[in-house]
Amino acid sequence: MLHTVNKTPYERNSFDSCLAHARKGDAVLLIEDGVYAAMKGTAPAKKLEQAAKAVAIYVLQPDVEARGIAGRIMDGVKLVDYAGFVDLAAEHPTVQAWL
Amino acid sequence: MLHTVNKTPYERNSFDSCLAHARKGDAVLLIEDGVYAAMKGTAPAKKLEQAAKAVAIYVLQPDVEARGIAGRIMDGVKLVDYAGFVDLAAEHPTVQAWL
Amino acid sequence: MSEEMEGGTVKKFLYVNRKAPYGTIYALESLEVVLIGAAFEQDVSLAFIDDGVYELMKGQNTKGIDMKNFSPTYRALEGYDVEKLYVEKESLDARGLAEADLIVPVKVISAREMTDLMAESEVVLSF
Amino acid sequence: MSEEMEGGTVKKFLYVNRKAPYGTIYALESLEVVLIGAAFEQDVSLAFIDDGVYELMKGQNTKGIDMKNFSPTYRALEGYDVEKLYVEKESLDARGLAEADLIVPVKVISAREMTDLMAESEVVLSF
Amino acid sequence: MKFAILVNEGPYTHQAVDTAYQFTKAALEKGHEIFRVFFYHDGVNNGTRLMVPPQDDRNIQKRWSELGEKHKLDLVVCIAAAQRRGLLDENEAKRQGKDGNNIAPGFRISGLGQLIEAGIQADRLVTFGD
Amino acid sequence: MKFAILVNEGPYTHQAVDTAYQFTKAALEKGHEIFRVFFYHDGVNNGTRLMVPPQDDRNIQKRWSELGEKHKLDLVVCIAAAQRRGLLDENEAKRQGKDGNNIAPGFRISGLGQLIEAGIQADRLVTFGD
16 A cells, blocks of 8 residues: 655644554655655654665655755655656555545 | 634644643633543643643633533633633733644 | 446445544545445445544534534444444544444454555545 | 824734645745735744744755745845744754754744743734 | 634635634624634635535525624635635626636625734734634 | 546645646656546635636646646536535536636536546545645
8 A cells, every 4th residue: 555644743643643554565655744754863754764664665856855855865765756656656556645 | 822722632733832832821722623632531631731730721612512522621621602712812912823 | 447347346445534523524525425425335444543533422512613413424324334434442542532432333443453454445535 | 092003003923833835825825924014014023833944944946846935035034124033943953953954044942932922922923 | 802803714624714703703792893804825715605505504605794794894805815716806807807706795805914904903813724 | 557536625725736736747647547536625626717826826727727638637526515615617506596607627517426436447546635
């Protein structure tokens, strides 16, 4: 399954709830305001590091650039563009948006 | 100052942020989905109990009733109706909505 | 997928409810999808996690806010053959709620079981 | 309040920014109020707390999302005599940010000082 | 006392609108003055006369219009926010070359200055949003 | 592959709408089929032709209409959600006794069944919301 999260982990609980429901082999894609969670050296990044042992973590590059945090994304997270988002949605049998 | 909070403390950080910025003599009014925070025996209620030493805590009764939690509101919290909300806004020199 | 197969396709639909009622319209409009969707004879499950568990609280009385109390509709779902309602135990616990507080019979499951339910679904609708 | 007094009333306005830019329009439309409000010659302060601190990040490039980058406007505020920008230290710290990451000179203050700033304000606008 | 009301969200989607209405009504009933109700962000969508809610539901636009008429309320929709979202009056529609308009009776479209003025003139500004 | 897209929020207020558009465009560019774009909740407001965004900003409605025309997309606005919020086509306006309509070219109004059908027929349903 591909999970998407579009809110910051500080403002909402969707990031935490998503990680609590992602299974081995799933992918999590951070989009829109969700991308801040992947910033190096933060508490959410530590949670992502933990999750990355079982789950693949992606962030949407256009959203990263818009927010001025390019170059500050933690290691082990892959950047994708909108075409890459489409590929991820195609590769996984279902897509769940954590709204 | 009168502070209003309209989201649950589980979904958003507005409840915590509000309590962190309420000063002695201020009032906090929980409205809409914010009223769940005053449910007896929960973690947010413990925070409210702590805050109540310096700040007056109110909940909007019509919202409490709509959500089926009448009778489960913690002690020390006052119930007000819309007219009571108006009175609170009038009594305090400013109103800050924690959106 | 062939035309023939499409006609008889039965998919596992999962409606994920994560939001409290009334504060926003998502819970109500999600329920409207469930009701319409019932006519399509799919394999339907409803999941209530996080603040979504509040949707099922007993004793809701919306007179004071002048909005429609739609909680009785959850009781009517059985008549639409929508019978699989799953509520996450961790979400109930965190909010000081128990199964007895809910307006309909549900299956209370763990977060781990909820994760499996999600993984087994073919169409996930979340609002 | 007499008509005479109203004419010359100067109130302490505080704009509270708690939301990240672009994900929602609140930050942008809040800034539009600040710009229009500048003509009214009030005593204006801007507060950035919680995710609002992200609004001031240097190096924003919105080409990829096809939205307007409005962060340079914060630099233009000085020309409108809007010069009091307060950023909460605790909010920066929690997000791994420092003053050097911000696009404009601001005053970094503690949550306690932010509380006092709010308490001293006469009109609080939060979006 | 003089209140100003700021409504930041659209009808039905967010209860903010309902709470704002109930607050305004209660303030009027207590004899307070409502200096202005300002609709900003998606709040502008409260002012469309094209809404057709289910028959057993409240009509949010009508409710504002009626309260406005009864108490001579100044219901102001922000022009910048309204243009983005497609809420126009006859003048605006003409000016923008649009073939129709959708504003409801009792609402008027004006600038953000009206919000600042409300903040200055009213004793209290009360905000309802998401 | 066949995608269905669900858009739950209104234009400009939430980036969800922009991300949905960019995803749809990228999927088409990669040769995928878009079975349907379904607009629900405030998402129905994407389909108003009355919006007039600032000149230096994107026009969200036009963008959908143009992409729809180019790729023969099925852009469906939920009727129940649309009625509540004041998004009508000519037929609906007549039926409801309203003196105008605001739907944009390329959008059509239909029932929630169209969303369920999209979920059944498409290989993937991708949701964009708040």
